[in-house]
Amino acid sequence: MSETTRSKQRLSDVVAQTLQDEILGLAVGERLPTEAELAERFEVSRTVVREATRLLVQRGLVAVSPGRGMTVAAVDGSVIAEQYGLLLRLSEGSFEQLMELRLVLELEMAALAAARRTDDHLAELTRLNERLQAADPSTSEFLDADLAFHEQIAQASGNPFFLLVMRPVNDYLSDSYSAGAGYPSEAGHTVQEHLEIAQAIAAGDPARARFAAENHLRRIVRHRATLTSSRQRE
Template sequence: MKKSGLRRNLCGQVVHDLGQRILAGQWEPGTALPQEVSLCESMGVSRTVIREAIKSLAAKGLVESKAKRGTIVQPPNCWNYLDPEVLAWQTRADGDGKLLSYLTEFRQTIEPAAASFAATRGSDEHLDHIKEAFEQMERSTEDVEAFLAADTEFHTSILRATGNPFFAPVANLISVALQGSLRVTNRQPSDNRVSIPVHEKVMKAIIERKPRAARAAMKAHLDEAAERIAASTEQP
């Protein structure tokens, strides 16, 4: 059991290392990773660990094993961006802010509908969680990290309140997008205080079960956030 656990831990480390290097562009799409023997020597692990790591990377869409060619790096359109690790690696490699822009577009598409569904379908318990997250935001305006955590909980609570199981897999993506956004737009406590009223409009519309108002409030909030992100990252 100990050996099995150690191997899984080593495998996770190798997956993390190779994944980050692929997304950072160390190996271009269409090129092959170093051979197993070379990877074993450079990373100090066994062939079994390397093979398990390659399988994991293949499941994430980053590589594909091909006969006589080896392990080939796949183009970005094959990568599973909903995979938490892939998303985290891509975020770290996002030097020009383009990924954050794409994530914000995704949020603008998904979250207004989620707010509307939450107002219609959310249980009383779900709505209580949304309200509690908002109240935690109010209490945390002077603490940038605590505010980020409360804001993330606010938005993911809305996704859970939709009652639609297909919203659950995107909660992590929304969380990463929100964290990236807030680190750009909410660097000071004063930024947090400014964002409280717009979140309150969303919260009240959902609590009062007004789906159209909830959709409109969330859209206005995200449109404003997109403008601030574009200004901060000098995106057109």
């Protein structure tokens, strides 16, 4: 790599970091200076500004669109979640190891939800369970309601990092379960176990919520050969 290229990378990093510090204090949707204005401000070439912009887009901090230029994006962790989802698909980890991760996370997630849930959270958990009960287990509607229930528990926990982790995990599980012909046969257990988890959260009982979540997840581990495709079991 040439000295010029290394210099450009260092400059773009400096510009990106400076802009990042400023962006964190701005409102979502606020427009940032143009490429020409940034080049003049930092006394760098437009190439350096474009590279800095690319870095900010990768970090999920800005959006670039025709006519509006660069604007502040909502920081929702979607970029990190996307990368995490790719890592799950590319890794050599097994379904059982993914379930180990869920056991570590979701038991405490359910316990925290029981302690911190709001009326809105409880209403959404009820709605999702009603949707689950009404759906045909062989359709995507049932699977979507199943996974959305777990994301809502993450939401109710009051910890945004749980939701950041759960979304890509659920995307991975959606692919695994969709390819497994036996997933619908476990529907009755899923409905009942979700009801028990929701009831424990509604009761504000962390220990009971933790127990209900563990019972649900360990049943999935026991029946994983039924739930997932042969590809996922290899």
